[in-house]
Amino acid sequence: MKKFLVIVFTVLALVNLFAAVKIGVILPMTGGISAFGRMVWEGIQIAHEERPKVLGEEVELILLDTRSEKTEAANAATRAVTKEKVIAIIGEVASSHTLALAPIAESNKVPVITPASTNPLVTQGRKYVSRVCFIDPFQGSAMAVYAFKKLNARKVAVFTDLEQDYSVGLSKFFSDKFKALGGQVKQVFYKSGDQDFSAQLSVALADKPDAIYITGYYPEIALISRQARQLGFKGYILAGDGADAPELIEIGGTAVDGLLFTTHYHPKAVDNPVARKFLDTYKKKYGKEPAALSALGYDAYMVLLDAIERAKSFDGTKIAEEIRKTKNFMGATGTITINELGDAVKTVTVNVVKGTTFDFAATIEPHEVE
Amino acid sequence: MTFFLQNFFNGIMLGGLYALIAVGYSMVYGILRLINFAHGDVMMMGVYFAYYSAVVFSLNPILSFTVAVLGAAALGFLIDRVAYKPLRKAPRISALITAIGVSFFLENLAVVIFGAIPKSFLDVFKDKSILEKTITVADARIPLLTFLVIIVTFAMFSVLFFVVYKTKIGMAMRAIAADIPTTSLMGVNVDNVIGFTFALGSALAAAGGIMWAMRFPNVHPYMGFVPGLKAFIAAVFGGIGSISGAVLGGILLGMIEIFLAAYFPSVMGYRDAFAFIILITVLLVKPSGLLGKKAIEKV
Numbered sequence: 001m002k003k004f005l006v007i008v009f010t011v012l013a014l015v016n017l018f019a020a021v022k023i024g025v026i027l028p029m030t031g032g033i034s035a036f037g038r039m040v041w042e043g044i045q046i047a048h049e050e051r052p053k054v055l056g057e058e059v060e061l062i063l064l065d066t067r068s069e070k071t072e073a074a075n076a077a078t079r080a081v082t083k084e085k086v087i088a089i090i091g092e093v094a095s096s097h098t099l100a101l102a103p104i105a106e107s108n109k110v111p112v113i114t115p116a117s118t119n120p121l122v123t124q125g126r127k128y129v130s131r132v133c134f135i136d137p138f139q140g141s142a143m144a145v146y147a148f149k150k151l152n153a154r155k156v157a158v159f160t161d162l163e164q165d166y167s168v169g170l171s172k173f174f175s176d177k178f179k180a181l182g183g184q185v186k187q188v189f190y191k192s193g194d195q196d197f198s199a200q201l202s203v204a205l206a207d208k209p210d211a212i213y214i215t216g217y218y219p220e221i222a223l224i225s226r227q228a229r230q231l232g233f234k235g236y237i238l239a240g241d242g243a244d245a246p247e248l249i250e251i252g253g254t255a256v257d258g259l260l261f262t263t264h265y266h267p268k269a270v271d272n273p274v275a276r277k278f279l280d281t282y283k284k285k286y287g288k289e290p291a292a293l294s295a296l297g298y299d300a301y302m303v304l305l306d307a308i309e310r311a312k313s314f315d316g317t318k319i320a321e322e323i324r325k326t327k328n329f330m331g332a333t334g335t336i337t338i339n340e341l342g343d344a345v346k347t348v349t350v351n352v353v354k355g356t357t358f359d360f361a362a363t364i365e366p367h368e369v370e
Numbered sequence: 371m372t373f374f375l376q377n378f379f380n381g382i383m384l385g386g387l388y389a390l391i392a393v394g395y396s397m398v399y400g401i402l403r404l405i406n407f408a409h410g411d412v413m414m415m416g417v418y419f420a421y422y423s424a425v426v427f428s429l430n431p432i433l434s435f436t437v438a439v440l441g442a443a444a445l446g447f448l449i450d451r452v453a454y455k456p457l458r459k460a461p462r463i464s465a466l467i468t469a470i471g472v473s474f475f476l477e478n479l480a481v482v483i484f485g486a487i488p489k490s491f492l493d494v495f496k497d498k499s500i501l502e503k504t505i506t507v508a509d510a511r512i513p514l515l516t517f518l519v520i521i522v523t524f525a526m527f528s529v530l531f532f533v534v535y536k537t538k539i540g541m542a543m544r545a546i547a548a549d550i551p552t553t554s555l556m557g558v559n560v561d562n563v564i565g566f567t568f569a570l571g572s573a574l575a576a577a578g579g580i581m582w583a584m585r586f587p588n589v590h591p592y593m594g595f596v597p598g599l600k601a602f603i604a605a606v607f608g609g610i611g612s613i614s615g616a617v618l619g620g621i622l623l624g625m626i627e628i629f630l631a632a633y634f635p636s637v638m639g640y641r642d643a644f645a646f647i648i649l650i651t652v653l654l655v656k657p658s659g660l661l662g663k664k665a666i667e668k669v
Contacts, residue, residue: 029486030481030486030591031486031590031592032590032592034486034487034488034590035487035488038487160639162639162640188635188638189635189638189639190638190639191639191640191641191642193596194641194642195582195585195586195588195596196380196383196384196586196627196628198376198377198380198383198384198628199377199380199627199628199629199630199631199632199638199641200631200638202373202376202377202380202632203631203632203635203638206373219488219588222588223586223588226502226587229502230502230504230511230513231376231504231511232504232506232511247487247488247490250488250489250490250492250493251488251490251492251587251588253490253492253498253502253587254498254502255502
C-alpha cells in the first residue's frame with residue numbers, strides 16, 4: 001500500500017512538473033455558424049503542430065464550444081478562466097459572442113485574441129482583448145467604395161441581422177460611406193435563424209436596387225440569395241466576411257454565383273514564406289484550399305505565441321501588452337501590425353463566387369477608402 | 371397590386387409549410403392530449419433520413435422521401451415505446467416534460483451522429499432546377515414549390531381524415547381520445563393504437579420537413595426547433611386537436627407574418643415576436659382556437 005501511494009504521488013508530481021501551458025480556444029463548433037468554428041480550429045491546429053512549445057513549455061489547447069450562442073460564449077470563458085486556468089484565450093468568431101466573453105476575460109486579466117470578430121466595440125475600452133483582423137468601419141467603407149466606383153451601383157438594399165452586433169455595425173458603416181459617396185440606401189431587417197425572407201425581399205426589391213448587401217452570416221446569406229433570385233432579382237449580391245464559408249455555395253447553389261464579398265484572405269492574394277508554407281501544409285492535411293478563417297486562426301495562435309515569447313512570462317497583463325506591440329508580423333493572411341487599441345491594420349480582399357469556388361477579385365488598401 | 375399579390379403568394383407558401391407541420395402536431399394532441407414538443411425534432415430526423423438515403427445510398431428523391439417518411443414513422447413508434455409508454459398512467463405534466471427531454475435528446479443525438487455542420491438539401495436532387503422554377507402571374511413570381519406544398523398539405527389532410535374517420539384503427543384512435551380505460555375494456559390494444567398514432571404523426575412531420583427543406587435547404591440538427599414552435603402556434607391558433615383548424619391556423623399565421631413584415635417594414639426584424647403575440651392573444655381571448663371544440667371541464 002505504501003509503495004502504491006509513493007508511485008501515485010510520484011506520478012502526480014511528474015504530471016505537475018510537466019504541466020502544459022493551457023490556451024483556451026473558444027469557438028462555435030456546433031449550431032448556426034459551426035462552419036466558422038471548424039475552419040478556425042483547422043488553422044489553429046496547423047499552427048499548434050508547427051509550434052507546439054512556448055518558452056520551453058508544451059502548449060495544450062483546450063477547445064470549448066459555444067453552440068453559436070452568446071450565453072454559451074460567456075459560460076465557456078468562465079470555465080476556461082476558473083476551471084481550466086488558461087493563460088490566454090483564442091476566440092470567438094462572431095463579434096456578439098466575443099463581446100459576451102470579453103468582460104469575463106478582462107476582469108480576470110486573461111488576454112483574448114480573436115481571429116475574426118470585426119466589430120469595433122470588441123476591443124473598445126479594453127486592455128486584454130485584441131484581434132488579428134481588420135475592423136468593420138474599414139470593411140464596410142471598402143465595400144461601399146467598391147460597389148459605387150467599380151460596380152457603378154447607386155441604389156443598394158442593405159439586409160441587417162438585428163441579432164448580430166457585427167451585422168448592425170457593418171450595415172451602418174457601409175451605409176454611411178455609400179451615402180457620403182452619393183448613393184441611396186434602403187434598410188431591411190431580419191434575425192439569425194430566420195428561414196423565410198420573402199417579405200423583406202419584396203420590400204427591398206420594390207424600388208429595383210442595383211445591388212443588395214447582406215451583412216449577416218452565411219446560412220442567411222445563402223437563403224436570402226436563393227429567394228432573391230427566385231423573385232427575379234438580377235443585380236449584384238454583396239456581403240461581408242460573414243459569407244466566407246464553403247457552406248454558402250452548398251446551400252446557396254447557383255443563386256450565389258457571382259456573389260462578391262469582402263474578406264481577410266485569398267490564397268492568391270498573399271505571397272510570403274509563411275503564407276506559402278501554411279497553404280502547403282493545409283492542402284496536404286485537408287485536401288482543399290484554406291478559407292480566410294483558417295488562415296486567421298493560424299495567425300491568431302502565432303501572434304499570441306510570439307507575444308508570449310516577447311513577454312518572457314505567462315503573466316496575462318504582460319502578454320496582453322505585448323500583443324498590442326506586434327509590428328510587421330509575417331502571417332498567413334499577410335503582414336500584421338496591431339495598434340495600441342488592439343486592432344490589426346490590414347488590407348481588405350474582395351472575393352467572388354465562381355461556380356463552386358471562391359475566386360480572388362480585388363484588394364483594397366486602407367488609404368483607398370479615405 | 372403586384373406587391374400585394376407577391377406577398378399573398380409568399381404568405382401562402384410559408385403558411386402552407388406551417389400548416390403541413392401543424393397537422394401532425396394537432397392530430398397527436400387531439401388523440402392523446404399530449405403536446406409533443408419533439409415533433410419538430412422528429413421532422414429534423416426525417417429530413418436527415420431523406421438526405422442520407424439520397425446522398426449516401428444514391429436513391430432517387432421520391433424513393434428517399436419514402437424511406438424518410440417510413441423511417442420517421444418507425445422512430446415515432448420507438449419514441450412512444452421508450453419514452454411515453456412507461457408514463458401512460460403518470461400525470462400529464464410528466465409526459466409533457468418527457469417530450470421536451472426527447473426533443474433535446476434528438477437534437478444532441480443528431481449533433482453526434484450527423485455532425486453540427488449544416489448540410490445542403492440541394493444535394494438530394496440531381497436536377498436542381500426544379501426547386502428554382504417560378505411562374506409569373508401579373509408580375510408576381512411564384513415558386514412552383516408553392517403549388518407542391520399546397521397539394522401535399524391537402525393530400526395529407528385527406529389521408530389523415532380517411533384514416534381517422536373511415537378505418538377501424540381510426541375508430542380506435544377516436545375512442546382512445548374519448549376514454550382510454552373503456553376502450554381497453556372493449557378489447558382494443560391501447561398501446562398499439564397509441565404507437566400507431568405516434569408513427570402517423572411522425573410520418574407527417576417527416577413529410578412536412580422534406581417540403582420545408584426543399585424551400586429552405588439548410589439542414590442542421592436544430593432546424594426543427596423554430597418550425598416546431600411555429601407549428602405549435604398554428605395548431606393552437608386553429609384550435610389544437612382539430613386537423614382542419616391546424617391547416618387554417620398555419621396558413622393564417624404565415625399570411626400574418628408576411629403581411630406584417632411587408633407593410634410595416636420597421637418591425638420586420640421582429641417577425642417571430644408577432645407569432646408569439648398571436649399565441650398569447652388566442653390563449654387569452656379564445657383558448658380553444660378558431661375551430662376548436664369548447665372543452666367542458668369536469669369539476
